Amino acid sequence: MSTFSAPKGIPEYLPPESASFLAVRETLADAARRAGYGYVELPLFEDTTLFARGVGESTDVVSKEMYTFADRGGRSVTLRPEGTAGVTRSVIENGLDRGQLPVKLYYSGAFFRYERPQAGRYRQLQQLGVEAIGVDDPALDAEVIAIADEGYKRLGLTGYRIELTSLGDDSCRPAYRAKLQEFLRGLPLDEETRRRAELNPLRVLDDKRPEVRDLLAEAPLMVDHLSAEAKEHYEQVKGHLADLGVEFAENPRLVRGLDYYTKTTFEFVHDGLGAQSGIGGGGRYDGLMAELGGQELSGVGFGLGVDRTLLACQAEGLTVGEQARCDVYCVPLGEVAKRRLVTVAGELRRAGVRVDLAYGGKGLKGAMKGADRSGARFALVLGERDLESGAAQLKDLGSGEQRPVPLESAVDTIREALRP
Numbered sequence: 508m509s510t511f512s513a514p515k516g517i518p519e520y521l522p523p524e525s526a527s528f529l530a531v532r533e534t535l536a537d538a539a540r541r542a543g544y545g546y547v548e549l550p551l552f553e554d555t556t557l558f559a560r561g562v563g564e565s566t567d568v569v570s571k572e573m574y575t576f577a578d579r580g581g582r583s584v585t586l587r588p589e590g591t592a593g594v595t596r597s598v599i600e601n602g603l604d605r606g607q608l609p610v611k612l613y614y615s616g617a618f619f620r621y622e623r624p625q626a627g628r629y630r631q632l633q634q635l636g637v638e639a640i641g642v643d644d645p646a647l648d649a650e651v652i653a654i655a656d657e658g659y660k661r662l663g664l665t666g667y668r669i670e671l672t673s674l675g676d677d678s679c680r681p682a683y684r685a686k687l688q689e690f691l692r693g694l695p696l697d698e699e700t701r702r703r704a705e706l707n708p709l710r711v712l713d714d715k716r717p718e719v720r721d722l723l724a725e726a727p728l729m730v731d732h733l734s735a736e737a738k739e740h741y742e743q744v745k746g747h748l749a750d751l752g753v754e755f756a757e758n759p760r761l762v763r764g765l766d767y768y769t770k771t772t773f774e775f776v777h778d779g780l781g782a783q784s785g786i787g788g789g790g791r792y793d794g795l796m797a798e799l800g801g802q803e804l805s806g807v808g809f810g811l812g813v814d815r816t817l818l819a820c821q822a823e824g825l826t827v828g829e830q831a832r833c834d835v836y837c838v839p840l841g842e843v844a845k846r847r848l849v850t851v852a853g854e855l856r857r858a859g860v861r862v863d864l865a866y867g868g869k870g871l872k873g874a875m876k877g878a879d880r881s882g883a884r885f886a887l888v889l890g891e892r893d894l895e896s897g898a899a900q901l902k903d904l905g906s907g908e909q910r911p912v913p914l915e916s917a918v919d920t921i922r923e924a925l926r927p
């Protein structure tokens with residue numbers, strides 16, 4: 508008989524880990540809601556052209572990693588590799604850019620990239636993202652960074668740093684790009700790196716090989732070639748971050764894998780994760796709205812990797828989230844007792860009490876083992892003899908104390924006993 512396994516490179520979260528996964532996502536989402544971001548539920552797949560145009564043809568994400576296929580109507584669709592293009596499309600399509608600005612939205616869920624799987628790098632990855640569209644204010648860039656920082660801090664994380672830089676804008680980047688290319692053409696680089704230098708020279712700055720790093724020591728940097736306006740914007744972002752008490756390190760060689768970034772870009776890097784150390788990242792994208800057919804409006808946002816943030820919590824030994832456990836574990840002994848306790852369990856749940864029951868006709872010993880494992884505070888045991896008296900035994904699983912509880916008033920008594 509054949510068996511099935513999950514597709515390669517896709518993490519699954521089962522109890523008890525899944526409780527931590529949910530808690531990580533929820534803590535990060537809460538930080539976004541506190542700053543006025545409303546939730547948007549985006550399509551899991553969209554028109555392939557949206558990502559090709561929005562994220563950029565020359566990026567690895569678009570050229571190598573997209574899950575693209577023709578649907579039954581022959582349209583080319585792509586499983587979303589990231590969230591910014593979809594949010595921007597939605598803002599334009601729904602006319603939100605004609606209302607109050609900035610439009611502040613957050614999203615969470617799965618994204619898909621056909622990458623080579625390794626620890627912390629998955630083909631189905633989870634992100635919690637925010638986008639603030641329509642206002643070009645450096646204070647908004649700082650807000651976005653501070654939200655992520657606050658979310659990570661509330662999880663208890665300490666082993667990360669924020670790397671920050673400015674990628675300039677249309678008024679200064681083309682000239683800088685040409686200057687960098689000229690510099691790169693003068694280096695003894697291998698064929699593939701040369702090709703990259705022609706296509707996307709900024710990516711070469713991110714090369715991790717020590718021999719290439721040495722060659723790049725004197726490379727011109729964007730931060731030294733910013734226009735007056737881009738420089739002022741960058742200075743203000745840094746000032747606001749300092750006011751907010753958010754610590755950061757400038758990294759003028761920071762390169763992001765998506766084409767739409769302008770001005771502020773940043774990455775949250777965790778030291779306990781090995782090669783896949785980016786737990787989140789983002790930046791400003793002032794041309795994307797217009798690129799996707801909307802008004803000339805700017806945007807800024809981030810995507811935080813929920814999987815990697817969970818790995819970071821584990822690396823720091825943090826316990827995040829509470830296990831789903833019940834308050835009461837019902838132990839019926841015999842069929843008649845079971846019918847009665849199934850009813851009581853239903854009543855208790857309606858009253859807001861978390862209840863589980865020993866199914867499958869287990870004997871007292873086996874059922875009590877289940878009760879212990881469930882983490883419940885009380886076991887409610889009903890045997891044949893108890894049925895005659897109309898009272899079950901309520902056992903405190905911590906102290907071992909036991910007392911009879913009339914079934915008629917079991918809900919009230921148990922709610923009273925659970926009160927802190």
Ligand code: HAM
Nearest residue numbers: 589591628629632785786787788789790808809810812
């Ligand atoms: P990104 O840097 O491509 O940015 O992804 C954001 C985060 O998602 C990364 O920092 C990382 O934690 C996580 N991530 C990415 N790929 C993987 C993977 N294969 N496995 C596990 N985790 C992964 C964006 O996606 C932009 N849309 C962020 C943004 C929003 N910029 C502006 N607004």
